[in-house]
Amino acid sequence: MTSLVTPGAGARSIDGSPTPGVSRTDLPGGVRVLTEAVQGVRSVSLGIWIAIGSRDETAEQAGAAHYLEHLLFKGTGRRTAAAIAEEIDAVGGELNAFTAKEHTCYYAQVLDTDLPLAVDVLADVVTDAQLAHTDVELERGVVLEEIAMRDDDPEDLLGELFDEVLFADHPLGRPVIGSEESIRGMSRETLHDFWRGEYTTPRMIVAAAGNLVHNQVVDLVGAALAAAAARHGVDASPVPPRILTSRFTLGAGPRIALRTEDTEQAHLMLGVPGLDRYDPRRPVLNVLNTALGGGLSSRLFQQVREQRGLAYSVYSATTAYADAGSLAVYAGCAPERLGEVVGVVRDVLGGLAADGLTAAELARAQGSLRGGLVLGLEDTSSRMNRLGRSELDHGRQRSITESLDRISAVTGDDVAEVAAELLSAPLTAAVVGPYDDLDELPAALRDLA
Template sequence: MAEKNGDVTAARGPEGSRAAARVSTDIGGPPESVRRSELPGGVRLVTESVPGVRSVALGIWIGIGSVDESPAQAGAAHFLEHLLFKGTRRRTAAGIAEEMDAVGGELNAFTAKEHTCYYAHVLDTDVALAVDLLADVVTDAELAHTDVELERGVVLEEISMRDDDPEDLLGDLFDQTLFGDHPLGRPVIGSEESIRAMSRDTLHTFWQGEYTTPRMVVAAAGNLEHDRIVELVGAALASASRAQASARAVPPRTSTGVRPDRTGALGLQPDESEQAHVMLGVPTEGRLAHARPVLAVLNAALGGGLSSRLFQQVREQRGLAYQVYSSTARYADAGALSVYAGCAPERLGEVVAVVRDVLGEVAADGLTDAEVARAKGSLRGGLVLGCEDTASRMNRLGRAELDHGRQRSVGDSLARITAVTAEEVATVAAELLEQPLTAAVVGPFDEVDELPASLRDL
């Protein structure tokens, strides 16, 4: 599935031996329950032992996503997500499903703009099966011609489903409008044209060239022993690692230096829906910017909850829309702060006017101390509650290793949120929200001229 909207010292020894992986518990402040090793071939392994649970969530993350595709490969990473489960040299597609169903586990994958993850969630007694199955799927799939044609139809159906969901369609349209020709502007799922034209050779070349062990991070969280996971992963990826025997782990993705430069654009996708769906936003710095916690607080106060300013102004006080919220996206090159609302078409002009007024007020005056305090409390609670299950912890481990090459403890993250001041939020709000707004609309409008003036005069 296409993911919706988002930071090492190597040591090697004889292949296949535990000495081949050096373990460190001091990697930038994580608790001792988090341990990291680098295996032969550059595979990074990060685990977190979670007392009191009986499950393990395990994922093989690859630092490759839709931004790494050429125009001819658009949608290849997502297409592969379907194909790799269709069978390997040791397992049929039915066999893969039967093995996981037999232990009551979950097996799935998702593709994003900068990474792909194949993951399993199983009982702790079945972790060996999860490791073997995931490694088999990711490194030894067959990619049979018949399966390519079969899954081509499935992916095209998924594109049609996206087109039938105005909110999903709007997200892709907004990215295209904001980021333009930059790779961030391309849909993760690809286009109907690119998927129809995609050959088996194109997919195979992309898979073999990009899904290599130096780009892999194995993340696991639950009732586990790190050394046991090292042993299982080392054995399961031994063949793939041999092809990259002298390789070192690929460092975290950094900015290409090519920044999207479009602002103030307006995108429209006519759609015979009962509602008008609108997204307005501005570009932000990439995820390595120091203002990340400040932006998170700003976003939470703007549209992150029932007490947020946008929710109160648009829904509670005026009843203009059922759903309104803000969100952020952060990538290596850039990011976005955006606001979504769905409303009756005849109310679109008023909704946009209210949203613009709110953004203008925050840009000019910042947030109140009470708003900042609520936003910080909301973020802290969400962070801690999000760590209550093993799957969330596994996701946190994998993303941190790929994006930053280090782990940050929950305590450190909480401290960074707590340290944000109202003055810092005001500064970031002024920098971002005084930019020209970019907007995208999906709804029953055939031409831009039919849109209300509050959208046309961005």
């Protein structure tokens, strides 16, 4: 069995140079431990991140990562599901998890004095779950209810429909939660094999932020994982890299999807492929997105809501994956006004593609991003998430100063170039609303079929 820890292992920054406030230790089994000491707080947020998400599933496994998110809390070799909940509730802590397309995170937030408990419970859940047949069946019903709840939320349903059209047969086009068919057909063996085969220590990152001492966290994590290895073994074999395409390209099929629902509003998502997370122009796209639909002064909010009153909710958002991304606009409006909304959105996108941003828009967007970045790190949970995601996505930590400088360095010409490239691409659309077929949609959408 591979040793998983050297107690008191020294801390270092990711790239060998100091990263203010952040320490890192690589344990011999491959687990990376990153911490950020935050002054003036009495809490610690701790997360075990696994570089596995829904895009890593086969068709048979679709929804497995999210299904496991439920199952791992149902009991371990040392704790029942009730005991897990009771131990965390007894200290006023929070214990939860989330699954995304490229990663999964199991996390806790507790008082600083309860950090040893949080480490022990999280490590126990992630490495020593029982996955009992009765729990698999129980949670199958819960996940199916979650799918039904998703189907009752037009905005959530719309986002998955949009990804399905944009990414087509690419694994990124599948919903994180899986489908009713895949969940009904998921066996306990499939779930167990996915868990044991993919939750390997080289894929794990432990991130913690708050009132902590780095070496204490390292010792706690190492002891917990060593105990898990002694019980049943922990796979520390090298992780094969994801097979990535060099650049995502649109398929030749229809670029619009309709989900007929008896809703009071029509829900629209209209967008284009974006930039992957390694693209050096990501800060430029963030500035563009903020000016497009990221706030009350954005073009979309002003043109669609303030000046025309066409929708209550309208915004834009980006996603970034290892080899693909998207830039999309959402709007919810009265069904009879969908055509007008589409026309205004397309005009806004066309204007940005042709002319970029004004100097005032550029300055406002940069100021909004800088302020949001700093204000978003006011709590330990946000800082823990930044640590984990930065390590998973880039293998290094950027200081706040570096991130702020990257935003400030964006020029109007940079934005104009990215806007011309991305917003001139063919549009992809998804609609959820009271329309029986595509022929009932406005002409500005039917031309995408």
